[in-house]
Amino acid sequence: MTAQDHGARPSGGRQAQRAERRAAILEAAMELIAERGYRRTSLAAVAERAGLSQQGLLHHFPTKEHLLVAVLEARDRWDLASSAAAGPGSLGTDTLAQLVDYNATRPGIVQTYTVLSADSVTEDHPARAFFESRFRAVREAMAVALRAEFGESLPGGLTPERAAPLLVAVMDGLQLQWLLDPEQVDMPAAFRDFVALLAPATGRRGED
Amino acid sequence: MTAQDHGARPSGGRQAQRAERRAAILEAAMELIAERGYRRTSLAAVAERAGLSQQGLLHHFPTKEHLLVAVLEARDRWDLASSAAAGPGSLGTDTLAQLVDYNATRPGIVQTYTVLSADSVTEDHPARAFFESRFRAVREAMAVALRAEFGESLPGGLTPERAAPLLVAVMDGLQLQWLLDPEQVDMPAAFRDFVALLAPATGRRGED
């Protein structure tokens, strides 16, 4: 009951302790990046919030770039978990609207994503490749979802492939306006307004 | 013809020389911020590209923050000049589409705006107030323009006030996707697709 204790309890094993440390560091990093942006966030500040020294942090993430990639992957897993909760194959505008609702309760997470994605367009940014491939994948997923929900022809003569980048753009653009001015921008309502534009049977002509 | 020369030529006066210096510094700053982002852009690098020392630069812009605000104001003047060229009171979706066309030829300028606007949502950012009031003003201008062009009722039951933030969001969101992947994202075409969604007479129902 002494030396063997390290590997005894399920939540106290070496592997589990390591995972907890990493999780604490990632949470601290995500918060600070959301507050201050990636460049202004120092490893020392992340370490302090996570409750260890800068060098203890560097044992888990050897460089600042490694930490950044881990933060992005963690955020992606959160998104995926939210989508998966709605059931497999059910990705539609309803699920997306619920994701926007969820985002409206988590400004820190949204800020992390907004700041990092825009920052990534600069030269030699460590997250550039991540966001480039992520946007490509999201556009393709949106096109598939739009086709499943509305079929081949959308209002304005659009195809699902041409509407997909607009859907992604609206989500990102609304996040920016909402982060800057949450009192004036009702992000969830605005997103549903856009969804109404995409629904082919929503036009009001001929009703009066 | 010696000491008095400084103020002799119309384009060589003290005032004019000062203005030229400031313009050169602003242009260098805008380029570097577009390439590297605001945080990674050092005053020394801006000074070098503008052809003077870092301390010479600080004579014209006493802090980095002063320089940033000047860059934002200069970019706004460029935008205004582009819009004004179309004639007074003519702000409509056509003019906006032309602005998007113009932006598609100036990735550096677009990058400056995209990176700075997203960066501004972080705590105590020097450009925060600028973007907050700018977005508010742009939304209001868009609502006025949409009302003038389409009247009170838009597709999906939207009002001009509710469509305005969507219009702004699409422009910003498309810029981000286009900056990351210009080969895959046709920004001008995608924006015109969105305009087609807003035009009440564009629906295809009843035509077949």
Added chain:
DNA sequence: GTCTATAAATCGATAGAC
């Protein structure tokens, strides 16, 4: 108005003890 020199702080990262 522009320069040289330098202050003062902070950064990411390494070395080595425990």
Added chain:
DNA sequence: GTCTATCGATTTATAGAC
């Protein structure tokens, strides 16, 4: 695995000569 100590580079900004 976490710590103390510290290096070396870079940053913004100031002081003062010309």
